[in-house]
Amino acid sequence: MAENKNVRFIITRQDNPDSAPYQVEFVLPYRPNMNVISALMEIRRNPVQANGDKTAPITWDMNCLEEVCGACSMVINGKPRQACTALVDQLEQPIRLEPMRTFPVIRDLQVDRSRMFDSLKKVKAWIPIDGTYDLGPGPRMPERKRQWAYELSKCMTCGVCLEACPNVNSSSDYIGPQPLSQVRLFNAHPTGAMNAPERLNAIMGDGGIASCGMSQNCVQSCPKGIPLTTSIAALNRDTTIQSFRNFFGSDR
Amino acid sequence: MAGNREFANRRLHSLLGVIPLGIFVIQHLVVNHYATNGVESFNKAANFMGGLPFRIFLETFIIFLPLAYHAIYGIYIAFTAKNNVGRYSYFRNWMFMLQRLTGIITLIFVAWHLWETRIAAARGSDVNFDMMSNILDNPFMVAFYIIGIVSTTFHFANGLWSFAVTWGLTISPRAQRITTYVTMVIFVALSYVGISAILAFV
Numbered sequence A: 001m002a003e004n005k006n007v008r009f010i011i012t013r014q015d016n017p018d019s020a021p022y023q024v025e026f027v028l029p030y031r032p033n034m035n036v037i038s039a040l041m042e043i044r045r046n047p048v049q050a051n052g053d054k055t056a057p058i059t060w061d062m063n064c065l066e067e068v069c070g071a072c073s074m075v076i077n078g079k080p081r082q083a084c085t086a087l088v089d090q091l092e093q094p095i096r097l098e099p100m101r102t103f104p105v106i107r108d109l110q111v112d113r114s115r116m117f118d119s120l121k122k123v124k125a126w127i128p129i130d131g132t133y134d135l136g137p138g139p140r141m142p143e144r145k146r147q148w149a150y151e152l153s154k155c156m157t158c159g160v161c162l163e164a165c166p167n168v169n170s171s172s173d174y175i176g177p178q179p180l181s182q183v184r185l186f187n188a189h190p191t192g193a194m195n196a197p198e199r200l201n202a203i204m205g206d207g208g209i210a211s212c213g214m215s216q217n218c219v220q221s222c223p224k225g226i227p228l229t230t231s232i233a234a235l236n237r238d239t240t241i242q243s244f245r246n247f248f249g250s251d252r
Numbered sequence B: 001m002a003g004n005r006e007f008a009n010r011r012l013h014s015l016l017g018v019i020p021l022g023i024f025v026i027q028h029l030v031v032n033h034y035a036t037n038g039v040e041s042f043n044k045a046a047n048f049m050g051g052l053p054f055r056i057f058l059e060t061f062i063i064f065l066p067l068a069y070h071a072i073y074g075i076y077i078a079f080t081a082k083n084n085v086g087r088y089s090y091f092r093n094w095m096f097m098l099q100r101l102t103g104i105i106t107l108i109f110v111a112w113h114l115w116e117t118r119i120a121a122a123r124g125s126d127v128n129f130d131m132m133s134n135i136l137d138n139p140f141m142v143a144f145y146i147i148g149i150v151s152t153t154f155h156f157a158n159g160l161w162s163f164a165v166t167w168g169l170t171i172s173p174r175a176q177r178i179t180t181y182v183t184m185v186i187f188v189a190l191s192y193v194g195i196s197a198i199l200a201f202v
């Protein structure tokens, strides 16, 4: 039975960053436990379209193959997610693959996610501990805090939350939920907290936290279940207080 | 993220939506509700409001300037969103879209309503029960007013929800869920007050 079952794919391709997208159909033999990546590999092995024309293999990104690197994110049947954990058995056919257009498309399903890494630099999403001598161990973190902070640290910079957000688009400079939640993570760290005002001031800049319009698509879409809207609301409170401190002056 | 104006502008936009605009809307709907007690009662209330001391000053700083700022910036905000309720049909995404849509409907309604009442008054008409019952003579205008009022009360009530998030008052999902219920009760209650006043003129 399974031997002669087929899987249909409709893939949105694009030859270079500036050319127009077009759709191509592929039909491949079904194999048990197939996922979208293994299907793309099968197309790469035998790049023949459903109409019989030979074509160039599809371009896409991947790395870990276990949903921890975020590289293989693409829009699958209308929803952004990771291709490596998208099981063919659980997808409605034809399976439609598109690139995440919130990001610049490099080719086919491959996009340039560097804006997220640039945002992490802008919001100082790290803990500065380098110095000329050993500063010794930092303060301890309360276990209760560690538990929720750990959830935030699962972010793999995949870009799904930016793709789902109505306010991240070409007419807005909003950085999106992902770097904001990282600010909450690093501000929660006992050593990172020493630089909390710098990070808060960074997200109070243009395109920062104020651009969030609370559609809350991000929290519904994040594959890691990160409480992004809780992070944003908590940072709204922190930036409210920070803005008062900036205006009136403060002892910290 | 070079500039630093957006944060202050957005917070001002949020604040003005509640204080003074939201307070004004509640006051306006409640005073209009006197219409349900009859012509005399409404005219007395309208005369009291119209005869307040420093009226131009109050109108300018409590209504016109905050409204102009909130509306103009609100349109800019509404048009920088790329709505996607088709792909992501979650409850809050619908509310996000409706907040922007009702903002625009409210602006159209308020502009028309101001023209027919406040600007007409400035050009010599009397603001009283008859003025409103003449306007609402036409079933089309009754529908227009009801849509305008429901749009305003929705925009205000759901705006209270997002105000609470904007200022960091509601953080946890539970706090935000309870605020959804509370603000939707406010929406229904204010809509009742507003629509019953309109129907009193018909």
Ligand code: HEM
Binding pocket: A212, A213, A214, B013, B014, B015, B016, B017, B018, B021, B022, B025, B070, B071, B072, B074, B075, B077, B078, B099, B100, B103, B104, B106, B107, B110, B152, B155, B156, B158, B159, B160, B162, B163, B164, B166, B167
């Ligand atoms: C007249 C035209 C109006 C337009 C175009 C408009 C537009 C908008 C938009 C787009 C938002 C969303 C802002 C955001 O999510 O950050 C908003 C929020 C809001 N608006 Fe309006 N609005 C208008 C009038 C009003 C009026 C009359 C009221 C008062 C009843 C009001 C109260 C609010 C409130 C309370 C918010 C929530 C602020 C926040 O997000 O923190 N708006 N408005």
Ligand code: SF4
Binding pocket: A070, A154, A155, A156, A157, A158, A159, A160, A161, A162, A177, A178, A181, A221, A222, A223, A224, A225, A226, A228
């Ligand atoms: S927050 Fe979630 S959806 Fe957004 S980039 Fe990180 S892992 Fe992806």
Ligand code: FES
Binding pocket: A061, A062, A063, A064, A065, A066, A067, A068, A069, A070, A071, A072, A073, A082, A083, A084, A085
């Ligand atoms: S390849 Fe790393 S998440 Fe899919």
